[in-house]
Amino acid sequence: MKALRVSLFTLLALGGAALLERSSAVQGAAGTALPAGWQSKLAALVPQPGQNVQPMEQRSDLALVELQRRVTEVNGSRDALRSLMISFARGEQLEYDERLGITREEFQRYLVFRPVLVPTGKPTRLNMVRDGNLLKFGDAPGALGVLRGLVLDLGTAELRTPEGFSGKPRALAASTAADRSIDIRGGFEWNVKGNNPVTQNGVKAQLQLLQLPGNQVVLIYYRFSMLRGVISEGRVILGYAR
Secondary structure: OOEEEOOHHHHHHOOOOOOOOOHHHOOEOOOOOOOOOHHHHHHOOOOOOOOEEEEEEEEEEOOHHHHHHHHHHOOOOHHHHHHHHHHHHOOOOOOOOHHHOOOHHHHHHOOOOEEEEEEOOOOEEOOEEEEOOEEEEOOOOHHHHHHOOOEEEOOOOOEEOOOOOEEOOEEEOOOOOOOOOOOOOEEEEEEEEEEEOOOOEEEEEEEEEEEOOOOEEEEEEEEEEEEOOEEEEEEEEEEEEO
């Protein structure tokens, strides 16, 4: 995380980097009202104090696993598929082979780079305490320090940032999009923006809690922040089991 001093107007003019691309993969529920039973759904997704979490990062990768699955479904040539995978491992250009059993157009769709999440480093413990309905994130080394000062109210679903601003989430529906990069089964998303020229505080932040198959959850937090005139930018992606 880099920090520097600039005016508040600079903060307002700059935009934050995009988080995990959702496109049609994640669609918000209609309106701003949370669905019935949101309290239990939220409680089932948030990390626990002292939770073991796996730091992750977003990378781009070809959809070769889906390509292999598709060729198998249509009884395509295993020899052609094997040759294709050898070419990929060698860094060679991938050429269409009609023996794969799919059309050239469908083959090209699998060669588009898409965002994927991969583990980085060793699992670590999350510095967080619970005070009644409040989840308070503490300091931590490395990228986990991006979460420092966040407070999530499980009673109201309000997210408060250390810059002095807050917001409530929208619900995320399960994805059925064929081009999804991860299998999202639902979740919540907070978008918090604000600025105060008097205190020289401002923030553009987004928190996502994404439910994956089984008991897996991904937490993604990005923020572009000015705190007492000092700008910093950070992002963290954590995977954990609930």
